[in-house]
Amino acid sequence: MLGKLMTYELRALWKPAAIMLAIMVVAGIAGTACLGATRAISEVSWGTYGSLAAPTAGNATVVLFMGALFCAFLVWAAVVAFYVFSSMRFYRTLFTDEGYLALTLPVPTGTLVMAKFWVSYLALAAFALMALLAYTLMALAVSGGDIDAVTGVASMMGGWFAFAADGDGASALLGYGNMLVTCAYALSLAYGSLTLGAWWARRHKVAAAVGVYLGVGWALSLVFSIAGVLVMSGDTIFWDFALGAVAVVQMLMNLAVAVGSLALSTHLIRTKVDLS
Amino acid sequence: MSEFPPPQPAPAAPEAPQPAPAFAPDAPQPTPTFAPLPSSVPVLWCQNLTKTYGSAVALDRLTISVPAGRIVGLLGPNGSGKTTLLKMIAGVSHPTAGEVRVAGLPIGPQSKALVSYLPERPYFSRSMRVREMLAYFADFYSDFDGALAHEMLGRLGVDPAAACSTLSKGTVEKVQLTLVMARHAALYLLDEPIGGVDPAARDYILSTIIHAYRPQSTIILSTHLVRDVESVLDDFILLRYGQMLLHAPVAYVREKGTTLDAFFREEFRC
Secondary structure, eight states: OOOHHHHHHHHHHHHHHHHHHHHHHHHHHHHHHHHHHHHHHHHHHHHHHTSTHHHHHHHHHHHHHHHHHHHHHHHHHHHHHHHHHHHHHHHHHSSSSHHHHTTSSSSHHHHHHHHHHHHHHHHHHHHHHHHHHHHHHHHHHHSSOOTTTHHHHHHHHHHHHHHOOOOOOOOHHHHHHHHHHHHHHHHHHHHHHHHHHHHHSSSSSHHHHHHHHHHHHHHHHHHHHHHHHHHTTOOGHHHHHHHHHHHHHHHHHHHHHHHHHHHHHHHHHTTTTTOO | OOSSSOSOTTEEEEEEOOOOOOOOOSSSOOOSSSSOOOOTOOEEEEEEEEEEETTTTEEEEEEEEEEEOOOOEOOOOSSHHHHHHHHHHHHHHHHSSSEEETTESSSHHHTTTTTEEOOOOOSSSSTTTHHHHHHHHHHTTTTTTTTHHHHHHHHTTOOOTBBBBGGGHHHHHHHHHHHHBBBBBBBEEEEEETTTTHHHHHHHHHHHHHHHHHHHEEEEEEEOHHHHHHGGGGGEEEEEEEEEEEEEEEHHHHHTTSSSSHHHHHHOOO
16 A cells, blocks of 8 residues: 555656756756856956956856856755645645545555655655755866865765764765755654644644744754854864764754654544544 | 444434335446445444534534444534534544444544545545546555446546546536445445535436445435435434434334424424
C-alpha cells in the first residue's frame, strides 16, 4: 500500500516539481553566466582602469551582479515554494474535503503520513541538492574556477559545523548531511504543525499551524544560536570541539523533532482530528 | 471497554415481522468480496456513542445494532447527528466516548475495507479525471467492480476522460455515488445522497442505489427527505438532538396505518 500511495503522491507532485526545477535550472545557469560575465568584465576593467571604458564596465558589473543575486534568490525561492506546496498538499489532502477520500482508505494512518513524507522529502532533498549545485556553480564562476569554492559552499550548509571545520572535504560532507537532516526537520515540523492546527484550532487552522511552526522553529534556533555564540565567546582553544558538539546536538535534535512530529501527526490523525 | 457482541439493539424497536429487502436487483449478483457475517454479528454496532464539540453535544450515548442485509434510513432534522454518526462509522471523526464497531471490528483499516462511504460533499481533487478516480478506487479497494462502475457511468453519460473540473456539481455527486456503489462492500454509508438535487436526479440516485444493492450488504442512508426514500427502506432510525428516538422496521409505522413520511412529520413538528 505504501508503494501505491507514494505513486499517487508522486503523480500529484511531479508537475509543480518540474516547474520549480525548470526555474532553478534556468536561474542557476543565468546566475552563473552573470557572475562569469561580471568576473570577465572586472578583469578587463582592471586592465583599462582609468580609461573611458571603466565607468561603463562598472555599471555593467553592478547590473550583472544584481542579476546574479536575483537568480540566486530565485533558486532559493523555488526550493521554498516547493516546500510550501508539498506542505499545503499534506494539509489539503488530509484535513479538507479531500480528506474524506484519504482517511477512508483501508490503510493505516502511519502509512498514509509516511507516503506523503517520503515523496515530499525525497523531492525536497533533491531540490536542496540542486540549489547547492547551482550555488556551487555560481561560486566557481565568481572565483574563476577555484575548487575550494565547492567545499566552501557545501560546508556553509553545515550550520555550526561551518565554523568548527576547516572548509575541507569532511566539512563539506557534514554540510550535505546537515542539509538533508534539515529538510526532514522542516518538512515534518510543517506536518506536525499543520496537524496540530487542524486538531486544535477552531478557525484559521492554517494560521494557527504557521504560528506553531514559527514558534517551535524559532525557539529551537534561538537555543542553538545562543549556545553557539556562547561557545564562540569563550576560549578559542575549544572552539572546534565545542562548536562541533553544538552542531551535532542540533542535528540530533532536528532528527528527534522530525521523528516526533511525524509520530504526533500520525497519532492525532488516527485518534483526534475530525473532518469538518 | 464493553463486551462484544452487544445486547439486543434498539431499545424502542417494537416486535414486528422483518420484511425481506424491499428491492432485489434483477441481474445476478456477484459474490461479495467480504466473508458473510455470522448472524450473531451485527454489521454495525454502537454503544453509548457520544460526540461533543466543546459544550455542544452532537451525539448523546447512542446505542444501535444493525444486522446485515438491511436498508436503513437514518432520519432526523438538521443537526440531529446523522452526519456525525456516519463520519464516526467511516473513521473520519472520533468518538468522545463510547464505542463503534463494523462487523465486529473496531474502526481502522480493516473496518474501512468493509465500508463504502459517500460523504455529503465532493472529495475528489478538481484536477482529477474520472478514469483516474476509477483507477484510484480499483487500486485501493479490492471489492471495487470496475466493469460495474463503467456500466453505471455509461448510463450516466459521463466520459471517463472528463476532468472533474468540467463536470457540474450534480454530476460530480453522481460520479461519486457510482464509485461508492460499485464496491461490493458490507456496509454502505450514504450521507444525504438526494439532498440538494432535482427530482429527476433523485430518481437516478435512488435507482442506482437499488440497482447496486446486494442482499448481503447493508445500506445506511441519511436524509430528511423521507418521502423520497420511504419505499426503499427496510428499517429506520430516528434521531433528535443526538439521541435515538426509535429504531424500527418501516412495517412498524405501516401497521399503524400511516406512512413513514407522515410519522416523521408528526414526530418533528415544529
